[in-house]
Amino acid sequence: MKLIRTLMAAATALAVTAFVAPTFAADDPGPAAYAQALKGKRVMLVPLAMGFDLAQGWAHYLKTEVEAWGGVLETRDPNWVVDAGAQAITDAISSDTRPDVLIIHAPDLNSYSKLMKKAQAAGTYVILIDNPANFPADAFIGSDWDRLGQLEAEAAIKGCGENSSKKIGLVQGDQANSSSLYQYAGIMKVLDKHPDFKVVAKPDSNWDATTSRNVTTTMLQQNPDICSIIDFWDGDATGASAAIRDAKLDGKVFLVTTGGGEKAADCDKLQDGTYGAVVMTDLARQSGDMNAIIKFLLQSGQPAGTSHTYIYTLEKATTKADLKPDSCWDLKALQAQAAAK
């Protein structure tokens, strides 16, 4: 009897499976739920400015993905002016077409905190990118600047070598931007573990190439035996490299910097020896993280400000030796691609 019952149960189960399985396969509820949650949603990117490689790269990768799921990506260009960025965010929050997700590249630790809180209160998810700020955003996606500084310092130590003067010079950004402050902290952490290496000077460039050139000239004048210089951004490291070139110390000073991994800005300059090492952000992957978190937040149904996720981009110090054809992304190619459309 027991056997018969088991057989019958098995037969029933088989029959049921046979009936249900095809409809199951034809009707995956995922895509419908996905489309319903995402379609027509608005994403706005407010970087420090639209005119530099990182922002143009982010905008490209975000646009491709957002438009693919039927959303709208808008960008605002504050052109490095903090007030203009604040205005753009304020306008966005109060407009009829309030964005569902606001992606903010903060100029410093505090400027936009109040506005971001307002945005969350209005129901907009806030994603902070690249520069950390004193605000519990729904997500932070960008570099762990402390770790990035450590990588720079390690690259500088390696670039100097054991038999060098062990003198390192820093060209900092400023004393307000978190990326500069944390980068410095990271560098010092590594150098503390290598007490034989010394920082001989640490002027600020204020992110300006001419200032970077002038302070580096003075630094090399005072310490011609410096073996490595760490400039805090590839946007102004062209100045430090000009100073090295002018002092005829090419090849003797190992210049380390960090950047968004754009071909002309980073890889070409590693290739021609201007930079010794660049800690590059994998921009495509970073943008991919942004896309993923946007899709997650829009489907989560949770109110803005509920969760606080940190997604740090994997960083790597790249030198000429480990340069590969795909080490960098090419802004010119992206622009050409966009123009062709």
Place this chain on the structure above:
Amino acid sequence: MNTIGWPTLRSLNQEGIVFAIAVVLFLTAAIGLPGFIDPNNLVAIVRSVSVLGILALGMAVVIIGRGIDLSAVAIMAMSVAWYLQLLNSGTPDGLAFAYVLAGVLAIGLLNGFLVAYADVPAIFVTLATGSFVFGYVRSQLITQDAVPVPQGHWVELLGGLRLLDIPVEVFVFAGLAFLFFLFLRYTKWGSYIYFAGDNPVAARNIGIPVRPMLVLRYVLSALVALIAGLLTAASLHSINTRVVNSTLLYDIVLVAVIGGIGLSGGRGGVRNVLVGAALIGILLNAMTIIDIPLLYQNLIKAAILLGAIIVDGIINPRDEQTAQQGDI
């Protein structure tokens, strides 16, 4: 009673005060800071203020004629950025340069025309044209903040030029300073600028072509800005238009004014620019050697400048004429 010999306190004007501060700073740094007096460092000091000084020369001529040119930095950065962009997109060099030169002349003429013939105050005209130049070039003509110099182009080679290990900017600054000195001191047109700056109405009544001269000054300032931009690009192998947002413009006015060129016009000359540039150069270099953070550098710079202005105000009280005319 004035006698020959040591200047009395009364004869010490702002230029003298700033010069004295610069000398004291120089001597202190020479004694106290290792490597400061090194010839290479002295060259570096002059070089670091060369572009600033060149821009200040153009500004000085405008200010002496009782005007101001707030579009100088925008013209400097945007003209060269456009030039490099044209080159990068394959425009022949001669044609690209002709375009840019025409653009620069047009903005200079526009500035001058609006101030001279439309009677709009210079401060508003140049503020507006500066914003226009930046906005138009940035949005319509170039794709990125930073535009690189094409490899092997003459601008790149210019940056590598050295004579006796002295960078080319220093010679250009010296050459332009000498030319401006000759122009202001020994030409009829130079004297007209002083007359017009001192008293425009009187200058016009005695038959000086005040308005065409005004236009000339703004064109001159625009051309000087183009030269400064080319030198910047030559040294850095690229130009970054972010400089328009920086404090460079205020530094230019500062160099001119701190050297003793009155904003009320009609006073000062090339020597004042050199003194102002020397003070700024020595100050920045010494502070960088001591490794003072930028925040404090700005504070110290501002305090010294403020001090010089206050001392000048006490020693040289404003006269009736300035009080009536006012300055900018």
